[in-house]
Amino acid sequence: VAVAVVGTQAVVGLYELSNANQTLKDVYEYNMQPVESLGKINVLMMENRTYLRVALSEVTVENEAKKPVLVMNQQIANDSATAVEKNIEAINELWKGYIATSMTSEEKSLANKFASSRGNFVKEALKPAVATLRAGHYDETKAYAVKARELYNIAGPDITALTKLQSDDAKKSYQAADSHYKTIQMLTFGGLAGAIAFLIWLGFIITHSVTKP
Numbered sequence: 001v002a003v004a005v006v007g008t009q010a011v012v013g014l015y016e017l018s019n020a021n022q023t024l025k026d027v028y029e030y031n032m033q034p035v036e037s038l039g040k041i042n043v044l045m046m047e048n049r050t051y052l053r054v055a056l057s058e059v060t061v062e063n064e065a066k067k068p069v070l071v072m073n074q075q076i077a078n079d080s081a082t083a084v085e086k087n088i089e090a091i092n093e094l095w096k097g098y099i100a101t102s103m104t105s106e107e108k109s110l111a112n113k114f115a116s117s118r119g120n121f122v123k124e125a126l127k128p129a130v131a132t133l134r135a136g137h138y139d140e141t142k143a144y145a146v147k148a149r150e151l152y153n154i155a156g157p158d159i160t161a162l163t164k165l166q167s168d169d170a171k172k173s174y175q176a177a178d179s180h181y182k183t184i185q186m187l188t189f190g191g192l193a194g195a196i197a198f199l200i201w202l203g204f205i206i207t208h209s210v211t212k213p
Helices: 002-057 074-099 105-135 138-211
Strands: 059-064 067-072
Touching: 002 074, 002 105, 002 138, 067 074, 067 138, 074 105, 105 138
Parallel strands: none
Antiparallel strands: 059 067
16 A cells, blocks of 8 residues: 555645656747837837937038038948848848737737827838938928927837736746645645554554564
8 A cells, every 4th residue: 555655645746746847848839938029129119219310410510501410321221221120121030920829818919009199100200211311301300300209108018018918927837837836735635644653553454463472
């Protein structure tokens, strides 16, 4: 009986280790990988605003019709426009990968909200800014840079909400796994204690039967 109890405990232990490994795998695939993708998207969005600021900071003053005007360094403006376009494409690919995963109704709602706010950020600020950068129009680019800041301030909280949801889900998964582990640990110790008590009782019976006249 004792051997059976110990054997059962060993099998249960191996089974629970397998479950723990699967739980960690699920947390990585369903929570941490999406968090990584969302983090990259947010960084690239902020980079795009930085590229606009860099182009606007590299200027010279020229006189046109006896009026001083700011003129961007065209090479830097063109490089910034190209960098913004590359980041937009990189974000598109990351987002495709993200929305291809299985999502809850709450996550889907937050994802749709971010897709809309980020779409406005790209359509109303970044793409027009790319055009004005290549055309060398300082004032227009500056106006779109301001627009980019305003629209990012809307899209930024949306992607933060998505990231928080993933973090909260990962925390819940960990807490559930930890609670399950503690339950199994209690049952294991209880089973071992029962086996030891049984062996003590059995030893007492055997000793008593041997020594009894």
